[in-house]
Amino acid sequence: MLTTVSNEMQPKNPNYRPTMRNVADLAGVGIKTVSRVMNNEPNVSEATRERVLKATRQLNYQLDMAAGSLKRTDRKTMSIGLLLPNVANPFSSEINRAIEDIFNARGIAVFAASLDDDAAREASLITAFLGRRVDGLILTPIAANQAYLIPEHSRDLPMVFIDREPRGIEADAVVTDNAEGARRAAAHLLARGHTRFAYLGDRFDIQTAQQRQNGFFTELEKAGIDTGLVPTFNGVIDEESARQIALGLINSAEPPTAIFSAQNIVTFGVLHALKETGKNHEIALVGFDDFLMADMLEPGVTVIAQHPGEIGRIAAERLLARIDGDEQPSKTYIVPSELIVRGSGEIPPAA
Amino acid sequence: MLTTVSNEMQPKNPNYRPTMRNVADLAGVGIKTVSRVMNNEPNVSEATRERVLKATRQLNYQLDMAAGSLKRTDRKTMSIGLLLPNVANPFSSEINRAIEDIFNARGIAVFAASLDDDAAREASLITAFLGRRVDGLILTPIAANQAYLIPEHSRDLPMVFIDREPRGIEADAVVTDNAEGARRAAAHLLARGHTRFAYLGDRFDIQTAQQRQNGFFTELEKAGIDTGLVPTFNGVIDEESARQIALGLINSAEPPTAIFSAQNIVTFGVLHALKETGKNHEIALVGFDDFLMADMLEPGVTVIAQHPGEIGRIAAERLLARIDGDEQPSKTYIVPSELIVRGSGEIPPAA
């Protein structure tokens, strides 16, 4: 009876995976020396190093990171988890890209996943990432409280929240100045003399949606407008319902002269309604979130643009710092939004 | 002198990570029984199972997947690698989403990364994924030949290529009918009576770009047009250069009456040029790739639409089948493109 079999498959079988043992044998050194070479540790003579490297090339050897991190003291897996609203959405995908670039440069791989604003998904994905022992997490929180999501023993896992601030847990966050951006949209429309507004917003249980509405309404009130009378629609979750609502507004007895849409998809629906009814040059529109081709429409669409690339970049850098041991108190970073004037927001109220 | 220390941190320290040993001790069973429960293996009495589950809940225990896959016979890490041109590009990000959905449902996590049409990046990312022992790979190949990318011992790693077919290696592929789509665009324009064309394309070293040009030119030749005289621009890599080229064409002595742009970004540049010069209702345009808001422009933009979601879905299903042991000969799956008529492609040639 044989004691060990694993090395038997070495010479014949073309698709066995070489291990450190195989490299060590071929180079005629101890296994630990191979480890030292692979990890660029000191105290290996140049001659030995060369011999080992030659053997790794010959066998096409590659370190098994999982096995390594099991024993290594820092237990780093060189991977992080990224939880976004939806990787297919342009806002998310730009964040994704910015984050990827920074981590790739450091040899850290990124697990990305979409949440679809579903708290159950959030929980199961966090569990999945924790089970893979990621070194950190960047996420857009959904659940009302994240405390129960993160087991006690993972509270010190580096984490950065994006787009929305964490609740029930202490962590860095990177967000857009939602209220301020929406406030600026209101001010912009008020300056053109508008008095009859309509507001179409996202799911109201999402933090950012509330902030945008608050910002918008605050400014209207400051101008003496009774916001109780402003037609307000929350929970507009898809383009088609936004379109229907906008059509209703446009065709009503007293249509608004200015519409604010608080999110990308909502804006698309409103645009369709305006175009269909031919009112695109009569009713003003400002949308939250920039989008491709906004400048090519007739008229160009005035928006409050966020800077997803910047958000992603800052979040990635914060997470890296935390992973590297930064212990400063957690903080929220605010990325200012930007008003981009293109035409639709400068239409004056009809006489 | 103590023999083992690891369990010492158990009671006091709040952020140690419980291991199977801890759970086993708490439940008063052997470590292997915990393993059986965690993996839903049979041959555990209901009473014991309950006791173990209670202990896992008490300690908030979570299986370490990496450690498990090290010893497990199938060695599955429950993760795959996904290499896309650019996760921020809408075409890529929709593929990303479709793939993610299918793998998440199976508990498999997805590492995603962007290649930027850079062969060096391709090589280093593949190495990174291989080092993490992914169970499979979905990728958009860049290098002229993938054979050297994949070490011999990983040739049997399940792999599916998307958008472009593999070279130097046998594997499934899922692609758009690029030539046929471009051919259809040509036929569509020819049917409107056009005879003066211009062609703007992507980097010509990319497989899909060549196929599109071939398809387009083949159809023109069939109609008796001397394609040697058709102004043809390859290597148009960004919107601005596309715009410049289009401006040059529009302002030339004999401007084309119909333009075909073989890729998204190129189309955007051409659109800008047409709008600036006010020729958007005079010169016909068909673009490859659909995009958001294409129906909202004036005129709507006629395109050959690809179906990225469908491509992603098929690729994911093929990879899953391979991971599950499907051994059938590899095959290329073709996802038909679709001509979407919106106005810009139906403009007749100027008299």
Place this chain on the structure above:
DNA sequence: ATGTTACCTGACATCGTTGTCAGGCGCAGT
């Protein structure tokens, strides 16, 4: 009572790597 079978259960080796530690060698200082 005994043998057979089916079901539970845990000790132990092991996956591929890194941390610890002790040993060997060469060279400078005395």
Place this chain on the structure above:
DNA sequence: ACTGCGCCTGACAACGATGTCAGGTAACAT
């Protein structure tokens, strides 16, 4: 010649899990 130090080097245990295997118990047939 001897000690001390610095540099290389490999044996061995261990990371947290799973596979193997043997032992133990209860139930049933003989």
